[in-house]
Amino acid sequence: MNTRTQVLLWGAQRASAAVLALCVIVHLVTIIYAVRNGLSAAEVLGRTRGSGLWFGFYALFIAAVAVHAPIGLRTILSETFDWRGRSLDVLVLIMGILLALWGLRAVWAVFA
Amino acid sequence: MTVLQVKVWRGGESGHYQEFEVPRFESQSVLDVVTYIQRSLDPTLSYRFACRVGMCGSCAMTVNGKARWTCRTHVAKVAAADRLEIAPLANLPVVKDLVTDMSPFFEKWAAAHGRFQGGRTRRDDFERVPPDSPQRGLVDEAIECIGCGICYSSCDVVSWNADYLGPAALNRAWTLVNDVRDTDQTRLAAVAGDAGCHACHTQMTCTERCPKQLSPTASIAGLKRLALAAALEGEI
Incomplete structure (x- = not known):
């Protein structure tokens, strides 16, 4: 991986961290609201199904996770196991794709 | 006794x-x-x-x-x-x-292009650095580093990543990228990425232990921003 890509990955991780900070707060507030108001699963689904706003929000959340986590994992694996090079990059790329797919599947489940 | x-x-x-x-x-x-x-x-x-x-x-x-x-x-x-x-x-x-053996420490200074590269000859007049210019102000503390190796020895990232240039070499590079007289256009690329400033975790042990109370962390943060801007513009 060339230096420019490494720097851009660093930038992507910082940017996704900023998005995550916001998303986690909104997510926590939503959970607390739902629990304190005693919303049932059916009532929660009633609010999320067909809602473009909730779909957009959680899709953004998942996108930020799928960018942020693999880049961080790449650094952790590299520093812990002295593992560098193409094999590591391919592994974390696959992990990012899987995180995005699993996450979007969950988002779709509460939207559709 | x-x-x-x-x-x-x-x-x-x-x-x-x-x-x-x-x-x-x-x-x-x-x-x-x-x-x-x-x-x-x-x-x-x-x-x-x-x-x-x-x-x-x-x-x-x-x-x-x-x-x-x-x-x-x-x-x-x-x-x-x-x-x-x-x-x-x-x-x-x-x-x-x-x-x-301090060799690895100073080899990393060299790898970080820690050598001043001027563009003038002995026949030219002195190039003046305005003491109150913003760029000079950014490195006011950083230029006081004497290269003792305390920060390098204290840095966890150095112990985890043998290629990491370390706080002192990056601090030196920061002083030179802000030196208006310096002409090395490849330094920023040399100190960016996985072995350079972007490997720093901002744990700040270097800053805490520096006997001269300097902040290599701040210098590294400055390099990170400059290198990211250069990468976005396709300059590195």
Whole structure:
């Protein structure tokens, strides 16, 4: 991986961290609201199904996770196991794709 | 008279701690303790020092687990229960006893393009650096680094990533990218990425341990921003 890509990955991780900070707060507030108001699963689904706003929000959340986590994992694996090079990059790329797919599947489940 | 129990590293990469009893004096520095051991107890002990007044940085060692200038470290400040453990600087090859090989440290300064590259000849006039210019202000502290290696020895990222350039070399690069006289256009690329400034975790141990109270962390943060801007514009 060339230096420019490494720097851009660093930038992507910082940017996704900023998005995550916001998303986690909104997510926590939503959970607390739902629990304190005693919303049932059916009532929660009633609010999320067909809602473009909730779909957009959680899709953004998942996108930020799928960018942020693999880049961080790449650094952790590299520093812990002295593992560098193409094999590591391919592994974390696959992990990012899987995180995005699993996450979007969950988002779709509460939207559709 | 109070006696200090002093454990001193003996040998090279592999070795052991040897215990000495050293009389405790008023205003005694850790360098005084090491010097006492060599001159009065065991002349085969190897260590390095020069100025003794905190100007050269060559007496840096690990004292009770932390890298310090031994000449500027009072025993009273660090020897809880009158015990000292003195070892060579971490993250550097050990030559013998308390002496480390500083080559990797300075090789990384070279890799970070730590050498000033001017664009003028001896026939040109001096190029002036306005003292109150913003760029000069950014490196006001950073240029005071004397290259003692305390930050390099204290940095966890150096211990995890052998390629990482380290706080001192990056701090040096930061002073040069802000030097209006310098003409090296490839320095930023040399200090960016996985082995450069972007490997820093901002744990700030370098800043906490720097005997001159400098902040390599701030210099590294500046490099990160400059390099990201350059990468976005396709310049590196």
